[in-house]
Amino acid sequence: MLQEALKEIKRGAAEIIDNERIEKLLKAYFDNKETYTVKVGFDPTAPDLHLGHTVLLQKLAIFQKYGAKIQFLIGDFTAQIGDPTGKSATRKTLSAFQIQENAASYKEQVFKILDPLKTEVVFNSEWINPLGASGMLTLTTTFNVARMLERDDFDKRYKSGTSISISEFIYPLLQGYDSVHLKSDIEIGGTDQKFNLLMGRHLQRAYETGKEQAVLMMPILEGLDGVQKMSKSLNNYIGVADEPNDMFGKVLSISDELMWRYYELLSAKTLSEIEALKNGVADGSLHPKKVKEELALEITARFHSEVLANEAKMEFDRVHSNNQIPTEIEEFSSDGEISITKALVDCNLAPSTSQARRDIKQGAAKINQEKIDNEHLQLRSGEYILQVGKRKFAKLKVS
RNA sequence: GGUGAGUUAGUCAAGUGGCCAACGACGGCGGACUGUAAAUCCGCUCCCUCCGGGUUCGGUGGUUCGAAUCCACCACUCACCA
Known part of the structure; x- marks a missing residue:
């Protein structure tokens, strides 16, 4: 029974640090029904979960099956730091309202997989804000720059001459401090989080909490392209909320x-x-x-x-x-005659008129299943099924 | 604070006064082939309803008939020194 549980927990894991501890926690659960905590952190800026996230969530669900209380942490404070990788785009600060809204959206999606009764949703601003300047200073004394630069992505950026902001050094420290505050027994995350996850162990020791969290890392799920990790910004994801x-x-x-x-x-x-x-x-x-x-x-x-x-x-x-038209197509309407290029843009089938023209030229655009060969075509009143490529359809009513 | 190098389209990266809407690679899109796969081959890839035109090469101003290219200042990035 215990062995089976362990096997299930370890399935697919890329790396486990302090295996022994996990085994002990599970044994305590099976012997005396003692529960333990598993922490996982998410950024509040991107509430659209995709399958990459669910790899972690499914793992958490397994933990819940075997006595874990999940500490579902929303990094509302740490999101302010974020990852300013180059780019001029300054991180937008989220309003308290937005964060609440995002959190609600998270819950809705997350509880499709997790058991809400065994999940505690927490926000790290709650304990980081009270730290104050002196608390923050204490935190920074626990670590040094050389070790910080050991982290792979810092190392690469440093060597390749990309800027690193001081605030980015604070990020892992704060994430680790979360584990101190929450007294987490286990933290799970992707392999890319290794450094931050280990920081939790380091800080729990430095703050003499009497425990050091075990760490379980899951591999990063590749996106639809099969090469890069699944992410919303690369648009290679399958969203939990997808139709x-x-x-x-x-x-x-x-x-x-x-x-x-x-x-x-x-x-x-x-x-x-x-x-x-x-x-x-x-x-x-x-x-x-x-x-x-x-x-x-x-x-x-x-x-x-x-x-x-x-x-x-x-x-x-x-x-x-069978090359048929889908049963449900988005509908658009137009008042009066409209040119085919404009129609394609209006129906979101092409991003610009120029692109629409190119699509027509290449024979990618169809009206009612027939290829369009004239880019100056005017659509008179009636109903048309427009198509670009194999997958993009729209219905247009011209009145 | 000082010295030097740099900033070009989604990304990387050529281009150093006119032939530049800007080589190339990747990505993306479309076509052929398929299993809406992969691989492969071909085409397209700033915007504007055609002809043709418009706006681009960190920002602002200048030199010039003409600037991505020269000059000045500003902003940002990196390296070395302090």
Whole structure:
């Protein structure tokens, strides 16, 4: 029982620091029902969770199954520092109202996976603000610059001559201090967070809290391109809040190779089940597309429902396998005659008139399934189905 | 505070007075092929309803018939010195 729990907890983990401690905590739970805390931190600026985040969340859900109380930390204070990597864009300070709103949005998404009864949502401004200048100073005495520069990304930036702001040095310290305040037993995060996660251990020791948190790191999930990490800014993500059709389509668009990665980190299937699928594909008894569809169904069903997932699959087959028009298309209307280029822009099918013209020239634009060959075409009153490329559709009513 | 180097499109990066809306690479988009996959091949990639025109190369001002390119100042980044 204990062994199984441990196995489940360790599945997919990239690295675990202080394995022993985790084992002890679990043993205490199984023997005496003692609970423990697992901390995870999120930035309040980006409340749109994607599958990359859910790798962590799913892991937390497993912990909850085995006696953990989750400390879901929203870094409202640390967000003010953020990561000013070059760029002129000064970090926007979020208003208290915005933070509350983002937090609410987080909860809504997060509780699709986590058990709210075993989750405590906390904000770090609550204890960092009272620190004051002197508290902050004390914090900075616990660490030195040379060690700070050991951190991989600082090191790279320093060597490559990119600027590093002093405030960025404070960031890991504050994150570590969160663990001091919360007396966390375990903290989990992505492998890119290793330095910050270890800082929690360091500070818990420096502040003589009597414990040092164990650290469990999950691998970073690659985005749809299969190369860079999944992130909103790279636009290679599958959002938790994505529509079923989008979600299904996006999963299906990943490469076969990447599919196995997603299986490992996102699927509820056991490792041996996944191994069986792999063998099936390798010896030709399973078509990779079928295997990918299964994954797409599983993921879509998790965030929506099985019914909606199946509908998404049917819609997908309809549009892509049979080249039909989707059942639901966004509708637009126009008063009076309109030129085709303007129509494409107005319907969000092209970002600019110039682009619209190019699309037409390249034969990418269609009206009612027919290629447009005249870029000066005027649309008179009536209803049109406009299409650019394979996936972008819109319905336009001209009156 | 001093000295030197730098700032070009989504990113990297050429271009040092007219042939520059600006080489190239990556990315992105479209087409062919497919399993809306990958790989591959081809095309496009500032804006403007065509012809043609407009606005760009950190910012401001200047030199010049003409500036991404020269000059001045400002801002930002990096290195070395203090």
